[in-house]
Amino acid sequence: MDKRACNSQDAEVRKGPWTLEEDLILINYIRNHGEGVWNSLARSAGLKRTGKSCRLRWLNYLRPDVRRGNITPEEQHLIMELHAKWGNRWSKIAKHLPGRTDNEIKNFWRTRIQKHIKRAETFSSTGQITEHNDQASTSQTASFADAAEFYSPTYPEIFESFAGGSFPIEPSDNIWSMEDIWSLQ
DNA sequence: AATATAGCCAACCGCCACTGT
DNA sequence: TACAGTGGCGGTTGGCTATAT
Numbered sequence: 506m507d508k509r510a511c512n513s514q515d516a517e518v519r520k521g522p523w524t525l526e527e528d529l530i531l532i533n534y535i536r537n538h539g540e541g542v543w544n545s546l547a548r549s550a551g552l553k554r555t556g557k558s559c560r561l562r563w564l565n566y567l568r569p570d571v572r573r574g575n576i577t578p579e580e581q582h583l584i585m586e587l588h589a590k591w592g593n594r595w596s597k598i599a600k601h602l603p604g605r606t607d608n609e610i611k612n613f614w615r616t617r618i619q620k621h622i623k624r625a626e627t628f629s630s631t632g633q634i635t636e637h638n639d640q641a642s643t644s645q646t647a648s649f650a651d652a653a654e655f656y657s658p659t660y661p662e663i664f665e666s667f668a669g670g671s672f673p674i675e676p677s678d679n680i681w682s683m684e685d686i687w688s689l690q
Numbered sequence: 691a692a693t694a695t696a697g698c699c700a701a702c703c704g705c706c707a708c709t710g711t
Numbered sequence: 712t713a714c715a716g717t718g719g720c721g722g723t724t725g726g727c728t729a730t731a732t
Binding site: 520521522523555557558561562565566608609612613615616617620 | 697698699700701702703
């Protein structure tokens with residue numbers, strides 16, 4: 506599929522950040538024709554993007570039901586629980602967090618949770634901590650309590666943060682909000 | 691005030707599974 | 712059955728922003 510761009514049209518494929526104009530084109534096109542068949546959608550809409558790029562942009566950013574902003578403590582708990590259960594099955598985890606995308610959850614995990622895990626490991630490296638598989642893919646735990654049991658012996662710092670409701674979350678506002686974009690329609 | 695460093699996140703890449711012909 | 716096209720997923724990266732020095 507995505508094996509190499511080799512014809513003359515592919516030479517014009519745009520990459521990098523999406524512009525507001527491109528966003529509007531994509532939103533309008535999907536509004537009129539629906540989503541799916543992304544390659545032909547990209548061509549028909551006149552976007553110099555791959556179908557994959559259009560799909561990703563729509564699913565992760567432009568969809569009206571995408572929730573932006575802070576991950577709530579409840580969502581953090583759920584992510585921890587589901588990750589303990591399924592490992593890095595981000596899309597599966599995302600299905601249980603309405604409005605959240607797999608990409609967002611993946612980024613959240615990598616930037617926030619893994620950071621804490623690393624710190625915990627560094628902190629305890631002089632102690633008895635053992636190497637841990639953060640994928641947790643083999644774990645069959647099924648509840649938050651189980652997840653806590655699974656993670657907390659190794660990463661107590663993380664669960665302390667949860668318990669105190671002080672898990673560090675910074676605001677992550679967008680340059681323009683989706684309300685702004687949709688209001689332009 | 692200028693520069694260096696760290697953190698965050700949008701987007702791309704490569705692989706695999708599914709479907710239609 | 713084999714092949715090509717497409718969609719979906721997880722991993723990775725590049726650039727922007729915030730913070731520290």
